């Protein structure tokens with residue numbers, strides 16, 4: 001199959017982890033005879049340097065014409081001064097807004113339609129996995145959470161095969177540490193999600209381990225939806241250009257892209273299994289290194305995973 005992807009390596013460790021992600025994707029493409037056309041674009045600090053903006057309208061237009069967008073990370077300490085007119089992170093917000101895949105406001109405004117869209121994604125994911133969904137809110141305090149819970153209860157009627165549990169965000173933060181395997185799919189609003197994903201990343205050992213996807217549609221089995229795929233971490237400028245960043249979060253983001261935007265479940269599972277194998281064999285970048293492990297650099301970790309896939 002042929003796919004057109006927009007690739008946005010961004011700043012800091014972004015280009016390094018993206019190179020390893022694409023190394024693994026190329027191995028999958030070769031093995032399964034798919035063709036991925038990569039169109040590269042600038043976002044973040046590198047884009048401000050060249051074009052004076054954090055994301056150009058041309059790059060956004062290119063993203064919109066792709067099957068999916070792969071983003072590594074944005075952020076550059078040279079632009080940390082809040083008085084500067086433009087910041088690398090502006091590119092991220094413009095991208096998400098421009099692609100219509102994520103919406104958030106400081107006043108935590110959610111429309112019924114928006115909640116329904118997010119919650120349905122959660123139910124569909126749960127249905128395709130362990131049929132267990134935890135909805136996280138703060139319904140004892142926040143009006144927006146009460147609306148959230150009400151809508152989850154309504155939509156649950158369409159998914160009788162999925163078990164739903166409502167947990168308050170503070171209790172969820174505690175239970176994630178106490179019993180992480182209790183959870184499978186969690187659905188929640190933007191700010192709670194941001195906090196809980198960073199907490200969960202520490203359970204996995206490092207920010208460099210966790211992928212993410214922002215989806216435009218509902219990822220029901222056998223369907224494809226446009227998405228933006230990126231590791232949850234930032235540009236980690238202090239470890240950039242040293243071949244020490246962990247590329248696994250980017251590689252697993254590519255697995256999610258294959259599953260949800262390309263409809264390639266077998267290929268996605270193959271990447272995830274290759275990552276599991278490499279970790280089980282004791283290979284580790286420095287962020288997840290433990291006694292007895294074999295230490296690998298960014299490029300070596302990408303190569304090890306690509307080698308297991310073959311291609």
Ligand code: NAD
Nearest residue numbers: 073074075076207208233234235236237239245246247287
């Ligand atoms: P960060 O995620 O870049 O780094 C947090 C910590 O995790 C650091 O200690 C870093 O060294 C480590 N880390 C991150 N990714 C890693 C990897 N792949 N392998 C090994 N270690 C890794 O967050 P930060 O330090 O708060 O922010 C740095 C810059 O990134 C800022 O400019 C920030 O605005 C930006 N940022 C961008 C995004 C994004 O692009 N989505 C997200 C968060 C932060």
